Amino acid sequence: MGNTFGHIFRITTWGESHGDAVGVAVDGCPPRVPIVLDDIQRDLDRRRPGQSDITTQRKEADRAEVLSGVFDGLSLGSPILILVRNEDVRSKDYEHMRTKFRPSHADYTYQAKYGIRNWKGGGRASARETIGRVAAGAIAKKVLAAECGVEVVGYVKQIWNLVADVNPDTVTHAQVEANAVRCPDPEMAARMLERIKEARKDGDSLGGVVEAVARNVPPGLGDPVFDKLEADLGRGILSLPACKGFEIGSGFGGTTMTGSQHNDAFYADESGRVRTRTNRSGGIQGGISNGENIVVRAAFKPTATIMQTQETVDEEGNPTTLEGRGRHDPCVLPRAVPMVEAMVALVLVDHYLMQRVITGRGR
Numbered sequence: 244m245g246n247t248f249g250h251i252f253r254i255t256t257w258g259e260s261h262g263d264a265v266g267v268a269v270d271g272c273p274p275r276v277p278i279v280l281d282d283i284q285r286d287l288d289r290r291r292p293g294q295s296d297i298t299t300q301r302k303e304a305d306r307a308e309v310l311s312g313v314f315d316g317l318s319l320g321s322p323i324l325i326l327v328r329n330e331d332v333r334s335k336d337y338e339h340m341r342t343k344f345r346p347s348h349a350d351y352t353y354q355a356k357y358g359i360r361n362w363k364g365g366g367r368a369s370a371r372e373t374i375g376r377v378a379a380g381a382i383a384k385k386v387l388a389a390e391c392g393v394e395v396v397g398y399v400k401q402i403w404n405l406v407a408d409v410n411p412d413t414v415t416h417a418q419v420e421a422n423a424v425r426c427p428d429p430e431m432a433a434r435m436l437e438r439i440k441e442a443r444k445d446g447d448s449l450g451g452v453v454e455a456v457a458r459n460v461p462p463g464l465g466d467p468v469f470d471k472l473e474a475d476l477g478r479g480i481l482s483l484p485a486c487k488g489f490e491i492g493s494g495f496g497g498t499t500m501t502g503s504q505h506n507d508a509f510y511a512d513e514s515g516r517v518r519t520r521t522n523r524s525g526g527i528q529g530g531i532s533n534g535e536n537i538v539v540r541a542a543f544k545p546t547a548t549i550m551q552t553q554e555t556v557d558e559e560g561n562p563t564t565l566e567g568r569g570r571h572d573p574c575v576l577p578r579a580v581p582m583v584e585a586m587v588a589l590v591l592v593d594h595y596l597m598q599r600v601i602t603g604r605g606r
Contacts, residue, residue, distance in 0.1 A: 492525020
C-alpha cells in the first residue's frame with residue numbers, strides 16, 4: 244500500500260536504499276511520446292548523490308536502465324520499467340543503529356506499523372526512493388511538453404533564513420543550474436553555500452524551501468471538491484521525504500491581506516484569452532487551473548541525520564545515545580529541486596490525461 248501514485252498516468256516505485264536496485268514502473272504513458280535515455284538521465288544526475296561538496300559523498304552513478312515500454316525512442320503505450328542499481332552501499336555505517344531509533348527518522352514508526360524494518364540506510368523511507376519519482380517525472384515532462392508545451396522549473400527559494408529574490412515567470416533552467424545550490428539568485432546562492440558549509444563543519448544540518456513554477460498549463464485541469472488540482476499537488480509534494488509544508492500562490496502570506504488586495508482581477512488579452520492581472524491564486528481557482536503560471540512551494544526540514552550525539556531509545560525502550568555516521572546531506576534542498584519538479588509534472592500529466600478523457604480530445 245502507498246507505493247503507487249496517479250490515476251491514469253500511474254507510477255509505482257520500488258526498492259530500498261541499500262538493496263540491489265531501486266526503480267519505477269510507469270503505466271498509462273501515451274504511445275509515440277519521444278523518450279530517450281538522456282532525458283531521464285539528465286534529471287537523475289541532478290538528483291544523484293556526490294554531485295558537489297555540499298551533498299552526501301555516496302558515490303552512485305545512478306545510471307538508468309529502461310527495461311520495457313520504449314522502442315526506437317518512442318513510448319509503446321505499455322508499462323515502462325526503469326531500474327537503477329545501487330553500487331556504493333556501505334551498510335556497516337548503520338550497524339551501530341540496528342536496534343536504536345534515530346531521532347526524527349522513520350525507524351520507530353516503521354517498527355510500530357510493520358513490526359520489522361530495514362535498518363540499512365532507512366530502507367523505503369530513504370530519499371533514494373525518489374529515484375523512481377524523478378525518472379517517471381522526466382517522462383511526464385516529455386508528455387506535457389509534447390502535448391501542450393508545459394514547462395516545469397524548480398529552484399531553491401530559501402535555505403535557513405536566507406531568502407532568494409526570484410521571478411517565477413522568467414526564471415530559467417540555466418539560471419538554476421548555474422551553481423551547486425540551485426538558487427537562481429547568484430548573490431544569495433553564495434551566502435547559502437557558505438551557510439551549508441558551516442552547518443556541515445558543525446555536524447549539523449539546515450532546511451529550506453523549494454519553489455517551482457509550471458508554465459503554459461492549459462485552463463481546465465483539476466476537478467471540484469476532493470480532486471482539486473492544488474489538493475493533488477499538495478499530496479504529491481508532501482509525500483516527498485523530509486517535506487513538511489506546502490503552499491500555492493500567496494500561501495500563508497495571503498492571510499495578512501484583505502480580499503480587495505488579494506483578488507486576481509480578470510481581463511482579456513489581445514487574442515481574447517481570459518487572463519488575470521495578478522496571480523495570487525497561483526494558477527488555480529476553485530481547484531481548477533486558470534491558465535496562469537502554477538507556483539508552488541515545498542518546505543523541507545533540516546536533514547535528520549546529524550553528526551552530533553543525540554538522546555534516543557532502543558527497541559526495548561532503554562535510554563541510549565546515538566551519533567550519526569556515514570554519508571549524508573547537510574541540506575537536502577539542492578537535490579530536492581528535481582524531486583519537486585517531478586511531483587509537479589506527475590500531477591499535471593495525470594490531470595491533463597484525465598481532462599483529455601473527459602473532453603474526448605487528443606490522440
